[in-house]
Amino acid sequence: MTNEEILKGLYDEVMIGNGPAVIELTNQGLANGLGPEPILFEALIPSLEEVGARFERGDYFVPEMLIAGRAMSGALDILRPLLAETGAETVGTFLMGTVKGDVHDIGKNLVNIMLEGAGFHVIDLGVQVPPEKFVAAIEEHKPDIVGMSAFLTTTMPMFKANIHNITKAGLREQVIIMVGGAPVTREYAEACGADAYAADAATAVRLAKELIAERRTLAKA
Ligand code: B12
Known part of the structure; x- marks a missing residue:
């Protein structure tokens, strides 16, 4: 099978939710020398x-x-160690969760995988995270960044x-x-009082690093 056929196969098999085929093609792609990025960005995400x-x-x-989501997650499990393999020293702590009422986690x-790859210590609160759990986790882990x-x-x-809850608990400045x-925009992020928004994982990592560096410079000044 050519790499093109593998990517096309991955696209088609995610579309029909054929988990075992997606796992097989992902492994075959990697064995053929396809990197994790083309598998992710040219096949899985477009599908x-x-x-x-x-x-x-x-x-x-x-x-x-x-x-389809499950089939994609199976491939992500295989790609995770490859995407996160830099093993750099910890850049900062990132607390992450999908908000209350929402089960989307792919x-x-x-984003978590890419953050780990960039050297962040990631604490994942999972899905449907209620406001009080975000607050309790900030108190416990003292993260640099909270991602929602x-x-x-x-x-x-x-x-x-x-x-609002984080502010009420006196933790907003920390x-x-x-x-x-998917449906979030920069404008929406600003309107709800967030410090930053990113449309994809790569931008999220870049911004996270920049924001931490900025904050540390300010703290030193
Ligand atoms: C798979 C899927 C599901 C799966 C989720 C499985 C899972 N484990 O996640 C299931 C079947 C459970 C599901 C359920 C529902 N879904 Co759904 N789902 C999707 C689908 C097809 C893919 C989502 C996905 O994972 N995309 C892949 C990732 C990689 O997406 P991405 O946006 O590129 O991710 C990047 C950025 O968003 C960013 N990012 C993400 N999070 C964060 C966080 C931070 C801090 C930062 C900085 C960046 C960042 O970085 C990511 C990586 O690059 C979308 C379609 C779509 N176009 O999004 C619909 C979609 C999101 N679902 C939708 C709907 C309506 C539903 C349901 C209400 C359906 C129903 N009637 O029950 C339920 C809701 C369940 C609930 N309470 O949450 C709608 C939402 C419409 C809307 N605007 O509100 C969509 C858009 C489909 C559509 N076109 O109508 N869904």
Whole structure:
């Protein structure tokens, strides 16, 4: 099989949620010398985007979306160590969670993998994280950055609710707050009081590093 055929196969098999085939093709791609990035950015993510578009058009329903998501997660488990293999010293601590009412975790997990790869210590609170859990985890772990993920327009308002709770607990000044997720925009992030927004994992990592460096410089001054 050529690499092109493998990428096309991955795209097609994620689309129909064929988990075992996705795992097999991912392994085959890696054995063929395909890097984790093309597998992710040229096959898996575009396929899931098409799944979302089909759902929007009414051609796909929740079960199809669910098995496609599972198939993608299986591949991510294989790619995780390769994407996170730099093993650099800890750049900072990043506390991450998907907001209350929202179970989407693939985007969040991808950001976590890239953060780990860049040397961050990542604490993942999982999905459907209630505001009080964010607050308790900030008190416990004292992270540099708190990241919140939301994939539904109906759960995005939880950013504001979480930030309100963090502020009420007297912790707002201690943390940088970053938000993201498919429907989130920079404007929305600003309006809800977050410090930063990123549309993808690579930008999230770059911004996270910049914001920590900025804060440390300010603290020294
Ligand atoms: C897979 C999927 C599911 C799976 C989730 C499985 C899982 N474990 O995550 C299941 C089947 C469970 C699901 C359920 C639902 N879903 Co859904 N789902 C999707 C789908 C197809 C893919 C999402 C995904 O994982 N994308 C892949 C990742 C890599 O996405 P990404 O955005 O590129 O991620 C990057 C950025 O967002 C950013 N990022 C993400 N998080 C963070 C956090 C921080 C801090 C930062 C800085 C950056 C960042 O970095 C990521 C990596 O590069 C999308 C379609 C889409 N276009 O998004 C719909 C979609 C999100 N779902 C949708 C809907 C409506 C639902 C349901 C309400 C359906 C229903 N009627 O029940 C339920 C809601 C369940 C709930 N309460 O949460 C809608 C949302 C519409 C809206 N605007 O509100 C979408 C957009 C589909 C559509 N086109 O209509 N879904």
